[in-house]
Amino acid sequence: MVRVNGEEKDIAGKTLAEYLTAANYDMKRIAVEHNGDIVAVARYGETVLMDGDGIEIVSFVGGG
Amino acid sequence: MNSDKLIIGGHEFNSRFxxxxxxxxMKLIEAAVKDAGAEIITLAVRRANTKENESILDYIPKGITLLPNTSGARNAEEAVRIARLARALGCGNFVKIEIMRDSKYLLPDNVETVKATEILAKEGFVVMPYMYPDLNTAxxxxxxxxxxxxxxxxPIGSNKGLATKEFIQILIDEIDLPIIVDAGIGRPSQACEAMEMGAAAIMANTALATAGDLPMMASAFKQAIEAGRKAYLAGLGRVLTRGASASDPLTGFLRD
Incomplete structure (x- = not known):
């Protein structure tokens, strides 16, 4: 299982790019942290999600 | 007023709102940009929602400088993490540090704010810390x-005006950086007063968002901020400690 924004998801084995596309995220509008480290967009395709990993996907909202 | 620019981290702005x-x-952002002349808009960073089709970025015109904040951070470490994510979102390197430990009064934690500022400034961010007005912290x-x-x-969102006036004045007098009054400004007259004192800019949200006529209030803030800035640059007239001072000639009266 991979913890995505606090929710366990059965996506181990997929690449980050595969998951983000399948989950319908707008890649231009997000930033991703994988096990605490920010992942550069160019590395989404080569980042394989492993069992026990954690990812955070964030975007801008009104605030301030 | 064209030569009078607001300069933050080497970037020049014409607007002081x-x-x-x-x-x-949509209405707020339109009013702030068109009627108040805002060139900087703050944003927050939150967990992304796939089902969310609209993004605040769709509402913000090109050419506006985005100022992500670190709201939600309870300490320096969390603020640094949010700032880095904000930069990874690809909208520049400005960051407003906002660190709050208490959710009742939403007061900034000055100690943690200094820590986060040091780390992020070293990483090349243009760091704009939100703080409780204290000279030592500044x-x-x-x-x-x-x-x-x-x-x-x-207090944030209170529209109560310059409760910390004396202490903001000390910062303006002693600190050689733009002092931007943030949180609590509710009326154009309060924005004007802060600008007369020498504040470099005013940040507001609730004052516009809760106003009756948003575009009209945005325009009122623009005028107030410009008037206050002009008055500051002109140099305010002096105040007598006591008594009066005639403003008419004291000779040539029509009497014997």
């Missing part, structure tokens, strides 16, 4: 590499 976008709508922020200092006027 910054929009906070917490309570936002000096620490200067040393930590802040690009401006953003003292609160009164």
């Amino acid at each position: 910054i929009l906070g976008s917490g309570k936002y709508s 000096r620490d922020l200067v040393n930590a590499g802040a690009a401006s200092v953003m003292p609160l006027a009164s």
Whole structure:
């Protein structure tokens, strides 16, 4: 299982790019942290999600 | 007034109004940009929602400088993490540090704010820390590499005005960075007063978002901020400690 924004998801084995596309995220509008480290967009395709990993996907909202 | 620019971290701005976008709508952003002349708009970073089709970025015109904040951070470490994510979102390297430990009064934690400022300034961010107006902290922020200092006027969202006036004045007089009054400014007259005191800019959200006629209030803030700035640059007339001073000639009266 991979913890995505606090929710366990059965996506181990997929690449980050595969998951983000399948989950319908707008890649231009997000930033991703994988096990605490920010992942550069160019590395989404080569980042394989492993069992026990954690990812955070964030975007801008009104605030301030 | 064209040569009178607001300079933050080497970036020049003509407008001295910054929009906070917490309570936002298309109408608010339009009014802030068109009627108040805002060139900087703050944003927050949150977990992304795939089902969310609209993004606040769709509402913000090109050419506006985005100022992500670190709201939600309870300490320096969390603020640094949010700032890095904000930069990874690809909208520049400005960051407003906002660290709050208490959710009742939403007061900034000055100590943690200095820590986060130091780390992020070293990483090349243009750091704009939101703080409780305290001279010692402001000096620490200067040393930590802040690009401006953003003292609160009164509690966030309260529209209560310049409750901390005396202390903001001390920052303006002693700190060699733009002092941007943030939080609590509720009326154009309060924005004007802060600008007359020498504040470099005003940040507001609730004052516009909760106004009756948003575009009209945005325009009122623009005029108030410009009037206050002009008055500051002109140099205010002196105040007598006591008594009066005639403003008419004291000779040539029509009497014997």
